[in-house]
Amino acid sequence: MPVPKSTVENSPRKLLRDVVLEKMLTAIQDGTLQAGERLNDDELVQWLGVSRTPIREAIAKLVDYGMVEMEANRYTRVATPTRKEYDDAYQVLFGIGELAARWSMPRFTDDDVTAFGRILDDMRAHAAAEDRAINDDVERTVMFLVERSDNELLLKTTEPLINRAQFLRIGEPEFVYWDVAQVLDGLRAAAKGRDGEAGAAIIRGLGRGMAEHLATVRGSDARS
Structure with missing residues (x-):
């Protein structure tokens, strides 16, 4: 042959x-x-x-x-990361995550729901173990949603932003938002229901919670 x-x-x-x-x-x-x-x-x-x-x-x-x-x-x-840059990057990242959830979840296939569930399982395990890999899970979640949003411009915008966010985390190792575990069931339900609006609302709330967490931690640092 x-x-x-x-x-x-x-x-x-x-x-x-x-x-x-x-x-x-x-x-x-x-x-x-x-x-x-x-x-x-x-x-x-x-x-x-x-x-x-x-x-x-x-x-x-x-x-x-x-x-x-x-x-x-x-x-x-x-470059030397600053707290302002860290805050700005994560504010934009959660904003993109909200938009991507709204666009992508209604498009989810059954395989997408399963794969998304695995990311949420990793996030729950890392939160329970207080493993800083949970930061990577948050970024994986956003990227997963962006990749399924069917928007090439959003993808091109997000890829460098995630690289930047990972870099900025180097200067802020103490800031981990363990309470992210509280929204996992809601995200799983939104994915299964293909409910983009519900998913977007959860991620919007997660972004607010992260901002409040950072403000609390920094306030404690300033007083100590």
Whole structure:
């Protein structure tokens, strides 16, 4: 029989700049590249094993994400997260989650309901264990809803925002909103009922609760 043709050539290939971007994102988020650290072209070339061009393209994207700051002829460095930036990012993230729930839940298939339920199960387990992975679960929830909203612009807006939110969390490790577990049954019911308005209302309330939680924690810090 004839030899089958390889499918490799038809598979999507990542651009070199995207590979570099992923590596730099991971390095910033796990603390390998720390806030305020200067990014030197020669050192990055040696570390990543690529030319300057994809590195500079990746850095430009990181600047767009707010994770790197640069000033011509002075410095290129990892940005230092601030509380205001953290608040702003999560306010927008919950707002997107509300909108995405309204658009996506009426479109849910049975498989979507099952997959969404697994995310909620993870969130409940992490809340019970007081595991900070619950922050990742919140972001997974928003991304899941966005991906099923059938809105390409919303998806393109959300992807860099989640990267930025993960970066900003580095500077705010103490802020975890454990009470998110209280809304999980409501989100599950909204998903099963394909009720976008109910899902959106729950996420809107979750965003308000997160803001109140942050205000309380920071008020306590200021008084201590």
